[in-house]
Amino acid sequence: MTALSVSGLTLAIHGTPILSDVDLTVGAGEIVGIVGESGSGKSMTALSVMQLLPHGSQWSGSIKVAGNDVGAMTETELCGMRGRDAAMVFQEPMTALNPVQTIGDQVAETIRIHTGTGRREALALARQTLDRVGLPADRFPLDRYPHELSGGQRQRVVIAMAIALRPKLLIADEPTTALDVTTQAQILDLLSGLVREEGMGLMLITHDLAVVAGLADRIAILQHGSVVESGATRDVFAAMRHPYTRALFSASAHVPSRTPPPAADGPPVLAVSEVVREYPQPRRGLFHRPPRFRAVDGVSFEIARGENVGLVGESGCGKSTLARAILALDPLDGGEIRLNGEVFSSAGDGPRMTQRAGVQVVFQDPYGSFNPRHKVRRLVCEPFHLLGSPPRGAELEARMLRALEAVGLSAGDADKYIHEFSGGQRQRIAIARALIIEPSLIVLDEAVSALDVSIRAQILDLLAELSGRLDLSYLFISHDLTVVRAITDRVMVMKAGRIVEEGPTTRVFEDPQHPYTRSLIAATPSLAAALAAPADRRAPSGRRDA
Amino acid sequence: MSAHARRTGIVSAAVHHPAFMAGIVLSSIFVVAALLSFVWTPQDPLRLDIPGKLRTPSLAHWFGTDHFGRDMFSMIMVGARVSMAVAFVAVGIGMLAGVPLGLYAASRRGSLVDEFIMRGNDLIFAFPSLLLAIMITAVFGPGAVNAIIAIGIFNIPVFARLSRGAALSLWTRDYVLAARVAGKGRLRISAEHILPNIVNLLIVQGTIQFSLAILAEAALAYVGLGAQPPLPSWGRMLADAQTLISLAPHMALFPGLAIVVTVLGLNLLGDGLRDLHDPRSRRTRP
Numbered sequence: 001m002t003a004l005s006v007s008g009l010t011l012a013i014h015g016t017p018i019l020s021d022v023d024l025t026v027g028a029g030e031i032v033g034i035v036g037e038s039g040s041g042k043s044m045t046a047l048s049v050m051q052l053l054p055h056g057s058q059w060s061g062s063i064k065v066a067g068n069d070v071g072a073m074t075e076t077e078l079c080g081m082r083g084r085d086a087a088m089v090f091q092e093p094m095t096a097l098n099p100v101q102t103i104g105d106q107v108a109e110t111i112r113i114h115t116g117t118g119r120r121e122a123l124a125l126a127r128q129t130l131d132r133v134g135l136p137a138d139r140f141p142l143d144r145y146p147h148e149l150s151g152g153q154r155q156r157v158v159i160a161m162a163i164a165l166r167p168k169l170l171i172a173d174e175p176t177t178a179l180d181v182t183t184q185a186q187i188l189d190l191l192s193g194l195v196r197e198e199g200m201g202l203m204l205i206t207h208d209l210a211v212v213a214g215l216a217d218r219i220a221i222l223q224h225g226s227v228v229e230s231g232a233t234r235d236v237f238a239a240m241r242h243p244y245t246r247a248l249f250s251a252s253a254h255v256p257s258r259t260p261p262p263a264a265d266g267p268p269v270l271a272v273s274e275v276v277r278e279y280p281q282p283r284r285g286l287f288h289r290p291p292r293f294r295a296v297d298g299v300s301f302e303i304a305r306g307e308n309v310g311l312v313g314e315s316g317c318g319k320s321t322l323a324r325a326i327l328a329l330d331p332l333d334g335g336e337i338r339l340n341g342e343v344f345s346s347a348g349d350g351p352r353m354t355q356r357a358g359v360q361v362v363f364q365d366p367y368g369s370f371n372p373r374h375k376v377r378r379l380v381c382e383p384f385h386l387l388g389s390p391p392r393g394a395e396l397e398a399r400m401l402r403a404l405e406a407v408g409l410s411a412g413d414a415d416k417y418i419h420e421f422s423g424g425q426r427q428r429i430a431i432a433r434a435l436i437i438e439p440s441l442i443v444l445d446e447a448v449s450a451l452d453v454s455i456r457a458q459i460l461d462l463l464a465e466l467s468g469r470l471d472l473s474y475l476f477i478s479h480d481l482t483v484v485r486a487i488t489d490r491v492m493v494m495k496a497g498r499i500v501e502e503g504p505t506t507r508v509f510e511d512p513q514h515p516y517t518r519s520l521i522a523a524t525p526s527l528a529a530a531l532a533a534p535a536d537r538r539a540p541s542g543r544r545d546a
Numbered sequence: 547m548s549a550h551a552r553r554t555g556i557v558s559a560a561v562h563h564p565a566f567m568a569g570i571v572l573s574s575i576f577v578v579a580a581l582l583s584f585v586w587t588p589q590d591p592l593r594l595d596i597p598g599k600l601r602t603p604s605l606a607h608w609f610g611t612d613h614f615g616r617d618m619f620s621m622i623m624v625g626a627r628v629s630m631a632v633a634f635v636a637v638g639i640g641m642l643a644g645v646p647l648g649l650y651a652a653s654r655r656g657s658l659v660d661e662f663i664m665r666g667n668d669l670i671f672a673f674p675s676l677l678l679a680i681m682i683t684a685v686f687g688p689g690a691v692n693a694i695i696a697i698g699i700f701n702i703p704v705f706a707r708l709s710r711g712a713a714l715s716l717w718t719r720d721y722v723l724a725a726r727v728a729g730k731g732r733l734r735i736s737a738e739h740i741l742p743n744i745v746n747l748l749i750v751q752g753t754i755q756f757s758l759a760i761l762a763e764a765a766l767a768y769v770g771l772g773a774q775p776p777l778p779s780w781g782r783m784l785a786d787a788q789t790l791i792s793l794a795p796h797m798a799l800f801p802g803l804a805i806v807v808t809v810l811g812l813n814l815l816g817d818g819l820r821d822l823h824d825p826r827s828r829r830t831r832p
Binding site for chain 2: 329353356357359361363364365368369370371372373382383385386417419433
C-alpha cells in the first residue's frame with residue numbers, strides 16, 4: 001500500500017502560484033527525497049500533505065495519505081489523521097519542543113490525543129518509543145526537560161513524538177540541517193532504520209544532495225514549484241536529464257579555481273599565541289562558585305599573507321568564541337593577538353583601534369547582518385569610521401562603487417534598502433562592507449552556510465577570486481567540511497577549546513591523524529562516495545565505509 | 547537627487563496611508579482648536595450665567611452649558627490647550643530622559659551603572675503618580691506646570707525600561723557586531739543602530755502614554771492638584787460632570803468625546819508614523 005500519493009497538486013497563496021502539477025508517491029518502507037533550493041516549494045508540498053497551509057492558500061489536485069483522500073476530510077478528521085497516519089519532524093529541534101513540559105509528557109501527548117488511553121499507559125508507550133529512538137531509560141528518564149538535552153537528543157525526542165503511533169507516513173523537513181555532522185549521521189541512521197523496521201514511508205525534504213544520495217530510494221527534484229526530474233536515486237544521478245539537476249549537482253561539488261598563494265614574506269597577517277577565553281558559569285549555591293568555563297584553551301596559530309585557513313569543529317567547540325576574540329569583540333583572558341606583526345589585543349589590554357582596520361568580518365546570517373533602516377550606501381561605508389580621515393565626496397563614491405562592483409553588484413544598488421535583496425546578494429553586500437577598507441584579513445564565520453548550493457558556489461568563486469586578486473587572507477570558520485575543503489589551503493580542527501589537528505587541507509582530509517578528525521570526515525555525507533557505493537547496499541552503511 | 551526622490555517617496559506614501567491621514571485630521575482638529583482659543587472662542591469660557599446653567603446643546607451654546615452656565619464649547623477649546631500641553635510635555639519629558647537612560651543602561655549591560663539606572667527607575671515606579679504629584683505640590687504649590695512635571699517624572703521609567711529591553715535584544719544582532727568591528731563606540735552604535743530600530747516601539751508606547759497623561763491630568767485636576775480654576779481642563783470638566791451625570795449627561799459627553807477623539811487621532815498618527823518610518827512597510831507606489 002502506498003503511504004502517500006499526490007497527483008496534480010497545484011497550490012497558490014493569495015494568488016501567487018507556489019506549486020504546479022506536483023506528482024509524488026511514497027510507498028511503504030520507502031525513502032523518497034525531495035530536493036530543491038529555498039523557495040522551490042518543498043516545505044509547501046509537505047504542509048499540503050498535512051493540510052497545515054497558511055491562510056489564503058488554494059489548492060487543487062489529489063492528496064491521499066494511506067489511501068484516504070485528504071481533500072474530502074473535515075477538520076476533525078484531519079486532526080485524527082495528523083500524528084496518527086502522517087507525522088512530521090521539523091528542522092529546528094530547539095523550538096520544536098515545549099520547554100516547560102517533560103519529554104515523557106510530550107511523547108505521551110500524541111498517544112493520548114489519538115488513542116484516548118490513560119496517562120499511565122501512554123507514558124509506558126512513550127518509554128518504549130524513546131528507547132527505540134536511542135534514548136535509554138537509565139540516562140533519559142521520562143521526567144527530563146528539553147533544556148537538559150543536546151540538539152541531537154532533542155531531535156530524537158521529536159522523532160519519538162512522530163513515530164509513537166507508528167504512522168504510515170513520516171515527513172522529515174530538513175531534519176538534520178541544524179545539527180553537527182556526527183549527530184546528523186546518527187539521526188539519518190536512526191531514520192532509515194525506523195523506516196526499514198516499521199515499514200513506514202519517509203518523505204525526506206532537504207537541500208543537501210549528499211544526504212539524499214546516501215539515503216533515498218527515489219528522489220524528486222523541485223524547481224519553482226514543479227518536479228523537474230524524479231526517479232530512482234541512482235538513475236537520476238546517472239542520467240541527469242534535466243539541466244537543473246546537472247546545475248545542482250555541479251554546484252554541490254563545486255571547487256572554485258584558485259591560484260596557490262605566493263610564498264609568504266614579512267610577518268604573518270594574523271598571529272594568535274596562547275589565547276585563552278573563559279566564561280563564568282552560573283552559580284549553583286550561595287557559597288560555591290563554579291570554576292570558569294574555558295571556551296578557548298591556549299590556542300596558537302598563524303595565517304600568512306594571501307593564505308586561506310579553515311577552522312572546523314562542531315557547535316560548542318569554541319570556534320565562534322575564538323573568532324570573537326580575534327575580532328577583539330571580547331577581551332582576552334590570556335595570550336595575545338598580533339595583526340601584521342603588531343599587537344592588536346592582549347590579555348588585560350583592549351584592542352588597539354589603529355589596528356582594527358586590518359581585520360573585518362562576514363557573518364552567517366544574511367538577514368541579521370544589516371541595519372534594516374539604512375541604505376546599502378551607508379551600510380557598505382560603515383567601516384570607513386575606522387580611518388582617521390575617511391574619504392569624502394567623489395572619492396567616497398568611487399571607493400563604494402569599486403567595492404560594490406568587486407562583489408558583482410551595480411551602482412544602482414547603492415540607494416536600495418537591504419530588504420530588497422535576496423540572501424545571496426546580501427552576503428555579497430556583507431563581503432563588500434568587509435572589503436571596503438582593504439583589510440588584510442577577513443574572518444568568514446559560517447559565511448556560506450545559510451545559502452543555497454548554487455548561490456554558495458557563486459559566493460565561493462567570488463571569495464576565491466578576491467583572495468587571489470587582492471592578496472587577502474581568510475579565516476574560514478565552518479562546520480561544513482565540504483566547503484572548507486573547497487576553499488582553504490590549510491585547515492585546523494578544533495575540539496573542546498583546543499586545536500587538535502592542523503595541516504594542509506588535502507593532507508588533513510586524505511590522511512587525518514587525530515581520531516576526532518577521522519570521525520568528522522567519516523560522518524560527512526559525500527555525494528561521490530554515496531553514488532559509488534554498490535547498488536545493493538543501503539546508504540548508511542555505505543556512507544560509513546566512505 | 548536621491549534626497550529629493552526620498553522626500554517625495556515619503557510624502558506620497560503618507561498621502562496614501564489612510565490611517566495616517568485620518569490621524570492627522572483628527573489630531574489637527576484639536577491642535578487648531580487649542581491654538582484658535584488664544585484669539586477667539588464663541589463665548590467667554592469664564593463668564594458665569596447661573597440662570598442659564600445646565601442647558602442642553604443649542605445654536606447659542608453648541609455643546610450646552612455647565613453647572614455655572616459657562617459655554618461648554620468654549621471651555622473645551624481652552625481645555626484642549628491645557629490637556630494637550632500637559633500630555634505633550636509630560637510624554638516629552640519621559641521620552642527625553644527615559645530613552646537615553648534606557649539606551650545607556652543597555653549599552654553597559656550588567657555593569658554597576660546599569661544596576662544604578664534601572665534600580666533608580668524601579669524606585670520612581672514604586673511611587674504612585676498621584677503621591678508623587680502630592681509631594682511636588684506640597685513643595686511647589688498646585689498648578690498645571692507642577693502636574694506636568696509630576697506626570698513627566700512618572701513617564702521616565704516607562705520609557706527607560708522599554709528602550710532598555712528592546713535595545714538589549716538588538717545588541718546581540720550581527721549588524722551591531724559589524725558596527726563594533728567597524729570601531730564604533732557604544733554611544734554611536736546606540737544612536738545609529740539601536741535607536742532607529744526601537745523608534746516604532748517608542749511611538750506606539752508614546753501614544754499610549756499620551757492618553758494616560760491626559761487621564762492622569764484629569765485625575766490630578768479632580769483632587770485639585772492640576773490646572774487651577776477658572777482655567778478649564780478636560781479632566782476637571784469630566785470630574786465636575788460626574789455628580790451631575792443623570793441631570794446633564796452632555797456635560798460628561800463632550801469632554802469625554804474630546805479625549806477619545808484626540809487619543810484615537812494620536813494613536814492612528816502613531817501607527818502611521820511607525821509604518822512610514824520603516825522602509826520595509828513603506829509603500830512608495832500609489
